Structure formats: structure tokens, C-alpha cells
Amino acid sequence: MVAKPIFRTCGFTGLKIHDEAEKLIKINAVTAIVVLAVGGLFGLLVALTRWPTVHLLPADLFYLALTAHGIDILIVWCIFFEVALMYFASAILLQSRLATPKMGWVAYALMVLGAGITNWKVLEGNSSVMMTSYVPMQADPLFYVGLILFAVGALIACFIFLGTLVVAKAEKTYEGSIPLVTFGALTACIIAIYTISSGAIILIPTFLWSVGLISHIDPLMYKVVWWGMGHSSQQINVAAHIAVWYAIAAILFGAKPLSEKVSRCAYLTYIFFLQIASAHHLLVEPGLSSAFKIFNTSYGMYLAVLGSMIHGLTVPGCIEAAQRKKGFNNGLFEWLRKAPWGNPIFSGMFLSLILFGFLGGISGVTMGVEQINIMIHNTIYVPGHFHATVAAGTTLAFMAITYFLVPVLFGRELILPGLAKLQPYLFGLGMGVFSLFMMGAGTLGVSRRHWDMAFSDLRTPSLMLPLPS
Known part of the structure; x- marks a missing residue:
């Protein structure tokens, strides 16, 4: 006999919350935050080593920390939190039961196991291949096993999300089209399935290569x-x-996009074009044709960037419209001045929007130009760009929504609310300055991944080549 799903009504929002969905959202979100803290610690070690005055770690530990930082922050933290968001955007927003909660726990267990195995092998010191793990550098076979297990768990979570959409539609828990927020989560899910498939295509053969069952992996094909x-x-x-x-615009202001169809079309440009724009990482590869590179980094990238520009204008636009309906009509920007800047939900979201759009977006398009890319690709400009996107953009937005989810899911008020008000500014402005100066240093030629950014070891007498007489 199948147990009847248990729901509760949220005292803050009035939403009907499925208890199994709530548990899975909590555990995935909390795990994500733990990983963020661990990955952030590795990032601090990397920064203190790159700082010539401190130069904290020796070379081997630097590359160990860099590998762990990249994997934990760019992959593990984000995907754990995004799984929580997918469950929230389906089961909670559609006020439906979550499809196959038991498989949700299987997915979570696989993700934790995979992330744990990969971190374990990195910390052992024999898998410091950095996040990209380019061949012919070879990690311990379990390093790849961990990534594969994590990917399988994330893929299961994606199908649970899709199944929940089917359940909600069949049980008529909503009318009409799915909400825009859920549509955004669906876009993320579709891209995730493509992403995981790409990972399987390359990581499974690489694992077989690491155990000696395959003799060779072509480096260009791998990349x-x-x-x-x-x-x-x-x-x-x-x-x-x-x-x-x-x-957040809907929660705080009751704001709706001026044209929801346009916003949905902007999401579709991500599905159609963002993947091919990944060629800007490959512009210096001699084995790819110029036609391939130019198409991917011009027409393909511009269409994807168009989607981000639409969102970047639509979100402030719908907030402005909502604020003006409330009477904030004096001058051009009273609606913005009178926004709740002391609320970390809003300040985190709006800083995320500004930093992602101006620092992350503009720097990404700049890097996509082939001539510029050749000059800056192996410099610290590149991590400056993705710190502006993933840290100042994504992470800050996730921090902002967390301030909403804590009272909704845990039924508790925030502790230290004064510090919570300051946190988005401290993190956002700090990360913005950090990213900007990394990009500036990159334009001056500072290397991207070298342990000693000053290359001081090349000036030691034992390593200096004798000058010709």
C-alpha cells in the first residue's frame, strides 16, 4: 500500500509543502553550503599562495588546493544547491508531491559519495590535475569514479524534477503553463542533462584509460x-x-515580467546557443578550424548573450513597474532608492544581477573575441571572469534566496539579522573587486595557474642558464 503524501501549509507564504520534498530540499541545500565553506577554504589557501608576500603553500599543495577548490565550487556546491532549487521549483511552487522521493535519497547518496571520493583522492595528493583534468595528466582512477557517481546522482535528480512536473500536471495542482521560475528551473534541468551526457562521454573513457584498458585519449578530442x-x-x-x-522579484514586490513570453524565449536561447558558445575555451587549439571558432564565438555567443541581456533588463524593469504601482514615481530612480536595500534577499539578488551582468557578461564576451583570447587565455583574466559569474553572480543569488528559504523550510528566524543585512555587501563588493583586479592583472600578463605568479624560482642561481661568453 502506497503511503498518502503528507503536506503542511507554510506559515510565511501559505504554500502547501510536501514533507518528503521539504526534507530533500533541506539536505541538498545544507550539503551545498557545507561544500561552499570547504571549497571557499581551499580558495583562501590558493589566494594566500598566489599572493607573493605570503606565498603560503609549496607547489604540490597549491595544485592540490586549486584542484579541490575548482571541483567543489564550480561543480559540487552549485549542483547540490540547484538540485534543491529544482525540487523547490517543482514540488513547492506547483504545490505537488515530489515524484519518487526514495530515488531522491538515492540521488543524494550518490552525489555525496561521488563528491567524497573525488575529494578524498585529491587530498591524497595523487590527483592534482585541476578541475579540467586535461589528458595526458592522469589522476587516480577513483577520482574519475567519484565524478561519474556524482553525475549519475545529479542526473537522477533531474529526472525526479521532470517526473514531478508530470505528476503536478496530471494531478492538476496548477492551471495553464508552469510558472516562469519553474520554467527557468526546467531550462537548467535540460542543460544539466546535456552537461552530464557530455561528462559521461569523456569521463568514462578517461577512467578506462586510467586503469589501462584504453591506451590513448586524444587531447583535443578530450578538450x-x-x-x-x-x-x-x-x-x-x-x-x-x-x-x-x-x-525574488515576485516574492518581495509581487512583480511580473512585462512580457513573460519574451522571458521564456530568452531562456530558450540558452538551450539552443549557450552550449556551442563554449568554443571560446578552445580558440587557441590549432586542430579546430577558424570557421568553427568564429561561428561559435560570434553568432552563437551573441544569441546566447542576447538572452542574458533580456533577463538583465526584464528583472529590474518588472521591479520598477511594481514599485511605480505602489506610488514611487518621483524622478527616474525613486523606485530603486526606495527598494528594501536593508533586506539581504533583495540586496543579494540585485548585486548579483549587476555584478553578473557587467563584470561577468562583458568579460565573457571580450574573451570570446579570438584575437583577444589568444593574448589573455592563459592569464588570470580567465578566473577573474568566472569568479564574476559563478561567485559574484550565481553564489550571491543563491545566498539571497537562502535568506528566504530558511524561515520557509526551517520555520526559524535568522540569527544575527544585522550581520545578515551586511553580508551581501561584504561578499558581493569584495568578490566584485577581487574579480575586477584579477582581470586587470590578466591584461598585464599575470599567469593563470602557476604556483609562483612572480616566477621567482627562475631567478635563483641554481636555475639560471649561463650567459654566452
């Missing part, structure tokens, strides 16, 4: 397929955090 996963995983973030922007 092309890997970036189908690596770049697209960040587009999951983009689709998800823009859904968060729309959600």
Missing part, C-alpha cells in the same frame, strides 16, 4: 567534449540564478 560539460555546467548556474532573480 572539445570536456568543455561541453565544463562550460555547460556553468550555464546550469546561469539559468538557475536567473530563476532566483525572478522568484
Whole structure:
């Protein structure tokens, strides 16, 4: 006999919440935040080593920390939180039961196991291949096993999300089209399936190569397929955090897009074009044709960027419209001045929008130009760009929605509310300055991944070549 699903009514929002969905949202979100803290610690170690005055870690530990930081922040933290968002955008927003909760726990267990195995092998010191793990660098076989297990768990979560949409439609828990926030989560889910498929195509053969069952992996083929996963995983973030922007605009202001059809079409440009725009990571590869590179980094990228520009204008626009309906009509910007800047939900979201749009978006398009890319690709400009997108954009948006989810899901008020008001400004402005100066240093030629950014070891007498007489 199948147990009848248990629901409760949220005292803050009035939403009907399925208890199994709530448990899975909580555990995935909390795990994500723990991973963010761990990955952030590794990032601090990397920064203190790159700082010439401190130069904290020796070379081997630096690359260990860099590998762990990249995997935990760019992949594990984001995807755990996005799984929580998918469950929220389906079961909670549609006021439906979650499809197959038991499989949700299987997915969670696989993701935790996979992330744990990969981190374990990195910390052992024999898998410091960085997040990209380019061949012919070879990690421990279990490093790849961990990534594959994590990907399988995330894929199961995607299908649970899709199943929940089917359940909600069949049980008529909503009318008409799915809400825009859920549509954004659906976009993220579709991109995630593509991303995980790309990862499977390349990581499974790489695992077989690491155990000696395959003799050779072509480096160019590896890079092309890997970036189908690596770049697209960040587009999951983009689709998800823009859904968060729309959600916060609706929650705080009752705002609706001026044209929801346009916003949905903007999401579709991500599905159609963002993946092919990943070629900007491959512009210096001699094995790819110029026609391929130019198409991907011009027409393909511009169409994807068009979607982000639409969202970047629509979200503030719908907030402005909602504020003006409330009477904030004096001058051009009273609606913005009178926004709840002391509420971390709003300040985190709006700073995320500004930093992602101006720092992340503009720098990404700049890097996509082939001539500029050749000069800056192996410089610190590149991590400056993705810190502006993933940290200042995605992470800050996820922090903002967390301030809403804590009272809704845990039924508790925030502790230290004064500090919570300051946190988005501290993190957002700090990360914005950090990203901007990394990009500035990159234009001056500072290397991207080298342990010693000053290359001081090349000036030691034992390593200096004798000058010709």
C-alpha cells in the first residue's frame, strides 16, 4: 500500500509543502553550503599562495588546493544547491508531491559519495590535475569514479524534477503553463542533462584509460567534449540564478515580467546557443578550424548573450513597474532608492544581477573575441571572469534566496539579522573587486595557474642558464 503524501501549509507564504520534498530540499541545500565553506577554504589557501608576500603553500599543495577548490565550487556546491532549487521549483511552487522521493535519497547518496571520493583522492595528493583534468595528466582512477557517481546522482535528480512536473500536471495542482521560475528551473534541468551526457562521454573513457584498458585519449578530442560539460555546467548556474532573480522579484514586490513570453524565449536561447558558445575555451587549439571558432564565438555567443541581456533588463524593469504601482514615481530612480536595500534577499539578488551582468557578461564576451583570447587565455583574466559569474553572480543569488528559504523550510528566524543585512555587501563588493583586479592583472600578463605568479624560482642561481661568453 502506497503511503498518502503528507503536506503542511507554510506559515510565511501559505504554500502547501510536501514533507518528503521539504526534507530533500533541506539536505541538498545544507550539503551545498557545507561544500561552499570547504571549497571557499581551499580558495583562501590558493589566494594566500598566489599572493607573493605570503606565498603560503609549496607547489604540490597549491595544485592540490586549486584542484579541490575548482571541483567543489564550480561543480559540487552549485549542483547540490540547484538540485534543491529544482525540487523547490517543482514540488513547492506547483504545490505537488515530489515524484519518487526514495530515488531522491538515492540521488543524494550518490552525489555525496561521488563528491567524497573525488575529494578524498585529491587530498591524497595523487590527483592534482585541476578541475579540467586535461589528458595526458592522469589522476587516480577513483577520482574519475567519484565524478561519474556524482553525475549519475545529479542526473537522477533531474529526472525526479521532470517526473514531478508530470505528476503536478496530471494531478492538476496548477492551471495553464508552469510558472516562469519553474520554467527557468526546467531550462537548467535540460542543460544539466546535456552537461552530464557530455561528462559521461569523456569521463568514462578517461577512467578506462586510467586503469589501462584504453591506451590513448586524444587531447583535443578530450578538450572539445570536456568543455561541453565544463562550460555547460556553468550555464546550469546561469539559468538557475536567473530563476532566483525572478522568484525574488515576485516574492518581495509581487512583480511580473512585462512580457513573460519574451522571458521564456530568452531562456530558450540558452538551450539552443549557450552550449556551442563554449568554443571560446578552445580558440587557441590549432586542430579546430577558424570557421568553427568564429561561428561559435560570434553568432552563437551573441544569441546566447542576447538572452542574458533580456533577463538583465526584464528583472529590474518588472521591479520598477511594481514599485511605480505602489506610488514611487518621483524622478527616474525613486523606485530603486526606495527598494528594501536593508533586506539581504533583495540586496543579494540585485548585486548579483549587476555584478553578473557587467563584470561577468562583458568579460565573457571580450574573451570570446579570438584575437583577444589568444593574448589573455592563459592569464588570470580567465578566473577573474568566472569568479564574476559563478561567485559574484550565481553564489550571491543563491545566498539571497537562502535568506528566504530558511524561515520557509526551517520555520526559524535568522540569527544575527544585522550581520545578515551586511553580508551581501561584504561578499558581493569584495568578490566584485577581487574579480575586477584579477582581470586587470590578466591584461598585464599575470599567469593563470602557476604556483609562483612572480616566477621567482627562475631567478635563483641554481636555475639560471649561463650567459654566452
